[in-house]
Amino acid sequence: MKFIKAFNNNVALVKDDSELEWIIMGTGVGFQKSKGDLIPEEDIRRKFVAEQSTRKPIMQVLNEIDPKVLDVSVEIIKNAESSLKVTFTNSIYLTLADHLSFAIKRSNERIDYAEASRWEVKNLYPKEYEAAKEAIRQVFDKLDVLLPKSEETFLTYHFVNGQQENKTKMEETLKMTELINRVIELVQYHFQIKLDEDSLNYTRFVTHLRYFLIRQMKQDALEQEEVDKTLLELVKTKYEKAYQAVEKIAKLLETKYGWTLSSNERLYLTLHVWRVTKR
Structure with missing residues (x-):
């Protein structure tokens, strides 16, 4: 994989030998790299194709997200996978980071969404709900932003829907x-x-x-x-x-x-x- 550009230290755009572009994630894959540098496969934790039909929105999402938020999002996913003992689909990396970016913006503007299903979600998916609460703590610890209570529900949905083996869409x-x-x-x-x-x-x-x-x-x-x-x-x-x-x-x-x-x-x-x- 040849380096094209970094979104932050741990997320980068690369291309393979056939010139196909990929979004890759891994510790340090975007750190102090120059265009054309080789990225060893063993350094890549996750990757997904930046297809032509979807590249623009993917690139827009990544470019619009604060690198610090992207880093915290990756850390949240790693912790959630460990605590839930699951493997998330690649799509959660973008969807969760994008969601957190807007959730932080809403929190800073003191905007919250009314939601009436928190108790049901808490009892339907207790492990994912606890992971969501831990994610909120991580955001507070790393970014000094306290997300609203409604995020317990929204983040639970992300963790439920991001599981490869979870058959409940x-x-x-x-x-x-x-x-x-x-x-x-x-x-x-x-x-x-x-x-x-x-x-x-x-x-x-x-x-x-x-x-x-x-x-x-x-x-x-x-x-x-x-x-x-x-x-x-x-x-x-x-x-x-x-x-x-x-x-x-x-x-x-x-x-x-x-x-x-x-x-x-x-x-x-x-x-x-x-x-x-x-x-």
């Missing part, structure tokens, strides 16, 4: 979050209460919803024998109001997505609803 993530919000709103309206989002039962409820929705999206039925009808009738009688809420949830899912709740799911969901709403 952003559209599915947003769909799941919306559905969980709808179910929680339905339960709260049915019982005329506000659920305690810090409680263990709330966490269990959201976790159960998450795995149920993932199975539905993948059309992967719960492989268990149907629950005994006597037991289901007992639960319906003992936890009547919770079961009524589950019936409303079942109707919502069937009407909106054509999903059917099995007797097993109705039983488990009733118990979760009862636990999360009891005082």
Whole structure:
């Protein structure tokens, strides 16, 4: 790889023997280099093609980002990969750096976005959420900028969507979050209460919803024998109001997505609803 230009000490534009241009990342790949210098392959941690159709926006993004922000973004990704034990796709390097650049600008201008899904995201993706909080701490430590609370959600989405082995795409993530919000709103309206989002039962409820929705999206039925009808009738009688809420949830899912709740799911969901709403 022959050096063309540096974006900072650790990010550079190079070309290979066939004159194809690449964006490369690695410790020191852009430090004190001159045009035409050879970059050893072992020094390159990540690389992706700066294709003609996309080179202009890629170059614009890199040129518009403060080198310090780009360095912090790379460091955040390395730490997140280590803590989550995953490998992110190459695209996260640009998307995260670009996002952080604008997030820092908004923070400096005291602009924040309202977001109502933080608690759901926190419970859906607890490890990625913790990585997002750590990223905010890194930005503060390195750049002396305190990002707003909403960034916990936005950065979590970046970490979820940037995982190579994660089969839940952003559209599915947003769909799941919306559905969980709808179910929680339905339960709260049915019982005329506000659920305690810090409680263990709330966490269990959201976790159960998450795995149920993932199975539905993948059309992967719960492989268990149907629950005994006597037991289901007992639960319906003992936890009547919770079961009524589950019936409303079942109707919502069937009407909106054509999903059917099995007797097993109705039983488990009733118990979760009862636990999360009891005082």
